[in-house]
């Protein structure tokens with residue numbers, strides 16, 4: 373478990389002070405994939421780098437598995453870092469060392485014997501699917517392969533936590549998918565807690581359990597991905613989510629419609645109920661679906677439909693009330709002309 | 710006639726050539742042995758690095774700059790007491806090697822520091838994050854990553870030493886440069902002058918060529 377308590381990081385130079393992280397407190401549970409999102413400069417990297425003390429907090433505590441990292445001396449901190457893996461956007465591999473040597477370096481830091489290192493590196497390279505690249509240099513690898521080496525290095529000493537700073541931002545979409553799948557596998561099979569920064573909501577939707585949204589050094593919203601996606605509170609969060617759940621009807625299409633246009637959101641189990649057909653049978657209205665899709669977030673369905681309702685205005689109103697009551701997520705986009 | 714005077718020169722040239730090699734070899738070795746750790750220290754004690762230490766950094770930086778700002782001829786004469794202390798004499802190639810070494814150490818240290826500065830900070834940070842000790846980071850990250858740069862630095866230092874060693878004549882150090890000055894400059898002997906210059910040009914070319922080759926060989930990127 374990672375507990376962050378009243379964490380503040382201020383960068384002060386002679387001229388001015390920049391607040392990187394502004395009094396953040398949060399708890400990350402064992403075995404979860406925790407996402408941190410926010411625009412550039414929000415303080416995501418600073419927060420993440422405080423978790424392994426690459427950045428020393430100005431004040432506050434970082435407690436991992438019961439140990440307050442800020443109280444450790446150099447040697448104890450190195451020991452603690454063995455159990456906190458980290459991967460980076462630009463991989464940061466040692467260019468003059470082979471894939472094998474890059475991974476072995478982490479094990480050397482843990483003072484493992486030569487035989488143990490040999491065995492463990494091969495095991496790790498097998499796991500990340502790079503056994504055949506053992507003796508290649510980083511310059512001979514693709515971005516995705518480099519990140520796999522980074523992951524192998526980070527996992528070398530069987531950490532309990534893996535920190536990822538924009539680990540997929542330098543990769544193309546299909547490579548991103550494969551790296552995310554690998555991270556998910558690591559999380560599920562090895563039970564490693566993953567904290568990842570991203571500005572891509574797709575990534576969040578794919579693999580995170582909970583997320584924190586950051587702005588100006590503060591965490592402004594925090595919750596399970598499903599809750600945040602279905603019920604965002606802050607404007608910033610909404611704008612992030614809209615980037616994934618794009619649901620705009622073209623203007624000219626909207627103008628041509630004569631009925632009442634509603635947007636209906638189905639959450640969780642409701643998505644599996646027959647709300648719309650019940651409504652059409654109960655009320656004397658006609659429904660015409662203009663747009664619709666079901667997203668799966670954390671394996672739970674989130675359905676969004678845009679419908680045009682035509683018929684008697686009173687009936688339409690009753691129908692709308694009925695759906696609102698059952699789904700808790702109806703929004704009238706345009707009333708009948 | 711020309712051939713004859715050249716033939717007469719051979720023993721003299723031979724001796725001078727060996728003296729040059731001797732002085733350059735000694736001072737280069739000292740420069741590497743002392744300058745490499747000094748350069749590393751200058752780098753790792755810098756702000757934001759894993760052995761950040763402002764006091765050490767500024768004291769070392771000041772000493773290095775001080776020595777580097779003294780003209781070599783003055784260093785050569787000024788260090789005579791030290792030379793006497795270390796070698797027991799103030800003349801000859803061994804004595805000249807002392808001042809050459811003192812001048813070469815900070816020169817090489819700055820080159821090492823510059824090569825280290827070119828390493829991506831993220832790579833060093835990744836090593837810190839992995840839980841590596843400072844010594845491991847120096848040995849397994851900094852030195853391998855800066856190897857081509859340091860190799861170039863050795864080449865540059867060697868060539869500078871060849872040229873500085875010419876001034877060693879002032880303290881009776883000998884060497885090719887000294888020969889050129891004694892015969893060519895004071896006695897207007899053009900044959901000697903041109904011959905020694907040709908030899909120096911060849912020597913520098915060979916050093917540069919060899920240095921480049923080695924730098925390429927050690928560059929694994």
Ligand SMILES: Nc1ncnc2c1ncn2[C@@H]1O[C@H](COP(=O)(O)OP(=O)(O)OP(=O)(O)O)[C@@H](O)[C@H]1O
Nearest residue numbers: 383390391392410411412413414415416417418419
């Ligand atoms: N070493 C530093 N020195 C001074 N200010 C810094 C330093 N690192 C970060 N900052 C400042 O702290 C704030 C937060 O930066 P941070 O890198 O954490 O943002 P971020 O959310 O990771 O952004 P991005 O998405 O661009 O990576 C910014 O205003 C930044 O300018």
Ligand SMILES: [Mg+2]
Nearest residue numbers: 416417418537
């Ligand atoms: Mg960042």
